[in-house]
Amino acid sequence: MVDGALTKAELAEKLYEELGFNKREAKELVESFFEEIRNSLEENEQVKLSGFGNFDLRDKKQRPGRNPKTGEEIPISARRVVTFRPGQKLKARVEAHAGTNK
Amino acid sequence: MQGKRGDDVTKSELIERIADHQEQLSVKDVEIAVKTILEYMSQVLASGERIEIRGFGSFSLHYRESRIGRNPKTGESVALAGKYVPHFKPGKEMRDRVNDSLHRGSVA
Helix, strand or coil, rough: CCCCCHHHHHHHHHHHHHCCCCCCHHHHHHHHHHHHHHHHHHCCEEEEEECCCCEEEEEEEEEEEEEECCCCCCEECEEEEEEEECCHHHHHHHHHHHHHHC | CCCCCCCCCCCHHHHHHHHHHCCCCHHHHHHHHHHHHHHHHHHHHHHCCCCECCCCCCEEEEEEEEEEEEEECCCCCCEEEEEEEEEEECCCHHHHHHHHHHHHHHCC
């Protein structure tokens, strides 16, 4: 992780290097990992990955909104959103980092 | 108006679904791969780096300022140090697919 953020390409590289998957398998696996999480959420199923965190769904009612430029009132339609709740273990690891690096 | 949810998907359920949708790798292989992915993502976040998965979302750290908390049992004040917490922002494809499922009236 020398420059920039971690991407799917680097995750696939990790599977190739550490587990000896071939490059195509590694790439497909990383792809399907994220795709299956999305599929589940799309099927109205929340995803709970112990040690990492939960991908939860929230249904929001329609509420009044306003166009910030024109001041015109426009309702914000009802929607379903994904939220991520980090697990205790991940929170502790991230917090510990902040403690040692500041 | 929280619609009725389908069952929660756990890590082992997710592993089975991934294994079902491909032919080369055993469930065991998929399990090790999923654990490796999650461990690496945790490591990267713990080292202060971001994660960006196109179409899925990005993970980063948000800073929480130090504050005076209170022990709910004793009412005593406690100084809480500033800390970093993980934050996830869903990507556009994720937002759209999840939101569309509401309008489809998806039943799990």
